[in-house]
Amino acid sequence: MPTKRSLVMIYVLGILTLGIYFIYWFVKTKNELNEMGAQIPTAWLMIIPIANIYWLYKYAEGFAKVTKKESTILWFILFFLISIATPAIVQSELNKLAK
Structure with a gap:
């Protein structure tokens, strides 16, 4: 089960x-x-150039699968282009699943 985390604390930390x-x-x-x-x-793939793009795609794919959201490609593009918002988006969905 996911851990419920404060969105504000994620950004503060x-x-x-x-x-x-x-x-x-x-x-x-x-x-x-x-x-x-x-x-x-x-997660070691996050620090390897080019491989980090693949890792982010797989992360978006996993997120879409677990949350039963529609499009992996849409989540990947969103995570890639608006990366500062990714923790808020993902954690808010995980907080819903944690209940």
């Missing part, structure tokens, strides 16, 4: 740690999504 918390958050939510049936590969 992300700013205070100069972005390191966002990486930690992605790893934790990747693990939670995988526990719910997603197939997102290792």
Whole structure:
């Protein structure tokens, strides 16, 4: 089951740690999504150029599968173009599933 997290605290910690918390958050939510049936590969791919795009696509695919949202491509484009909003979008959906 996903952990319920405060959206504000995600951004506060992300700013205070100069972005390191966002990486930690992605790893934790990747693990939670995988526990719910997603197939997102290792988070080490986030730090490899070009492979990080593949990883983000698989993350969007896993998110779409777990939340039963329509389009993987739409989520990927949204996550890629508006990456600062990704934690808020994903965490708000995970918070709904945590109830």
